[in-house]
Amino acid sequence: MSTQTPAIDIEKLRKVYTRGKEEVTAIQEISLQIPEGKFVSIVGPSGCGKSTFLHIVGGFIPKSTGTVRIRGKEVDKPGPDRGMMFQESALFPWKNVYDNVAWGLEVQGVEKAKRDEIVEHYLKLVHLWDFRNNLPSELSGGMKQRISLARVLAFNPDVLLMDEPFGALDAQTREKMQVELQRIWQESNKSVMFVTHDIDEAVFLSDIVVVFSGRPAVIKEIIEIDFARPRQLDVHKTQEFMDIRNHIWDLLHQEHSKSGEDEF
Amino acid sequence: MKKGWNIIVQYQSLIWIVVAWEIIAFMQVMPERLFPSLGKVVVVAIDLISSGMLMENLPTTLFRVFAGFALAAVVGVPLGLLMSRSAKLNDVMQPMFSLGYPIPRVALYPILVFILGLGSASKVSLIFIECLFPIVLNTYYGATRVGKIYLWAGQNMGASSSQIFWRILLPATMPTIFTGLKIALPLAFIIAVLTEMIGSTVGMGYLLSYMSASLMQEKVLACVLLITLVGYLLNLLLQVIQRKYVFWQ
Ligand SMILES: Nc1ncnc2c1ncn2[C@@H]1O[C@H](COP(=O)(O)OP(=O)(O)O)[C@@H](O)[C@H]1O
Ligand SMILES: [Mg+2]
Numbered sequence: 001m002s003t004q005t006p007a008i009d010i011e012k013l014r015k016v017y018t019r020g021k022e023e024v025t026a027i028q029e030i031s032l033q034i035p036e037g038k039f040v041s042i043v044g045p046s047g048c049g050k051s052t053f054l055h056i057v058g059g060f061i062p063k064s065t066g067t068v069r070i071r072g073k074e075v076d077k078p079g080p081d082r083g084m085m086f087q088e089s090a091l092f093p094w095k096n097v098y099d100n101v102a103w104g105l106e107v108q109g110v111e112k113a114k115r116d117e118i119v120e121h122y123l124k125l126v127h128l129w130d131f132r133n134n135l136p137s138e139l140s141g142g143m144k145q146r147i148s149l150a151r152v153l154a155f156n157p158d159v160l161l162m163d164e165p166f167g168a169l170d171a172q173t174r175e176k177m178q179v180e181l182q183r184i185w186q187e188s189n190k191s192v193m194f195v196t197h198d199i200d201e202a203v204f205l206s207d208i209v210v211v212f213s214g215r216p217a218v219i220k221e222i223i224e225i226d227f228a229r230p231r232q233l234d235v236h237k238t239q240e241f242m243d244i245r246n247h248i249w250d251l252l253h254q255e256h257s258k259s260g261e262d263e264f
Numbered sequence: 265m266k267k268g269w270n271i272i273v274q275y276q277s278l279i280w281i282v283v284a285w286e287i288i289a290f291m292q293v294m295p296e297r298l299f300p301s302l303g304k305v306v307v308v309a310i311d312l313i314s315s316g317m318l319m320e321n322l323p324t325t326l327f328r329v330f331a332g333f334a335l336a337a338v339v340g341v342p343l344g345l346l347m348s349r350s351a352k353l354n355d356v357m358q359p360m361f362s363l364g365y366p367i368p369r370v371a372l373y374p375i376l377v378f379i380l381g382l383g384s385a386s387k388v389s390l391i392f393i394e395c396l397f398p399i400v401l402n403t404y405y406g407a408t409r410v411g412k413i414y415l416w417a418g419q420n421m422g423a424s425s426s427q428i429f430w431r432i433l434l435p436a437t438m439p440t441i442f443t444g445l446k447i448a449l450p451l452a453f454i455i456a457v458l459t460e461m462i463g464s465t466v467g468m469g470y471l472l473s474y475m476s477a478s479l480m481q482e483k484v485l486a487c488v489l490l491i492t493l494v495g496y497l498l499n500l501l502l503q504v505i506q507r508k509y510v511f512w513q
Contacts (some may be wrong), residue, residue: 058420060416060420061417074401078416078419079419079420079422082420083420086413086418087416089409089414090411090414090416090417092414092417092432092435094438094510100357103421104420104423105423107418107422107423107424107427108421135512137512151421152420155422
């Protein structure tokens, strides 16, 4: 395989929603190339089109124009080469933790012994093997998101798409999850596209932060971040971290005063 | 102790009716022939059971109930699910169910009898039609409200459309499917008894009309008591099944 082929290659992507006669342009035009194995975050004001963007890359909704290529292959429908973690929990409430994680492998026809091995590996990776017999409704928000991550990792996608996965968690759980995600990502060597509206989260986790404008979305700036890995939480306290975080804050803030809308 | 008391409070209306009944019967406000004491009714009911008359008639009624009900579930659940997935199919079927819903479908019975005769076929058919409505409509309603991320998650994991249909859409809709089934089952039982009263030689409805002919009120009431009991047990059975299959709610 050519090393030049980006893991994710998006060219002139545009999305217009039509609701009856009304048209809403969610994404103006976005082009973006992500190399293999990178952790990329997308930040932007709420309602700017971040989920829309991820849903198109995942193949769940149709784009208006443009192309999306994963490892050089054009995609227009969902597939297990891209593992999606949705904004809300998509765990099946009628299946226990174990069967949720095994589900994708089962429908893909992976044999039982192999399946058991994979499920055990990923449930142990997210430290929830002891909860394998519980129903999702019996777990906390943070645990549910870890199970969702295990479920996605289990079918071994090339790219992880994560839509504000920690958005509903309290600050402390959130930081713990960020550290854990970094560890898991480093072990897996996958490309990640991570949507968040939390600037700190984006800077802490990412190799690349992509800043979206308000709706309709265009890319405002692409920022490379090269703190050494694995990063510890106290990287937050460094001057460099704060400078980057302030710069992104300014970008988003301009956006707010420009659009004149109060999103918060 | 506390629990027992709660149950008594919950069903107190029943107790009041029994008490009021017994007072009226005891004071002989009406002739005993028309208003027998409940004790007597229970004695007759037990006699109906021990004499084998119940067992001569109940299985036929239950067979009709289950046949019509099961047929409606087997047809209605997939139909409701399919209607939620296909706008075209929904456009065809929805008017039939929406417009047909308020029509008293029992009116179809004479037509069914004319075609199928007075035996089980016409009765099972009417039960099937009657049950189909709540089952299809509730299944459809529930299926349209299944979060699309469950279906997306399935697609994401590489599931085929039939796997998504049977293994995600169906279980996700199960709670509302049971709402439909719980409306349909008593309907099935009512229709069975009703049609058996009209022209039949066997079944609980037949037993009831046969007892009425005796002009002895305690016999009629004993029959009503047994029918009520069976209806109650049927609902209980469905509840047990629901608790087994919709445990996550
Ligand atoms: N199915 C839809 N139909 C019409 N408009 C939509 C639909 N989904 C999202 N939108 C609109 O597109 C814009 C972007 O939404 P979204 O991608 O969810 O933003 P974000 O995830 O950044 O908060 C919003 O204005 C939203 O109202
Ligand atoms: Mg969103």
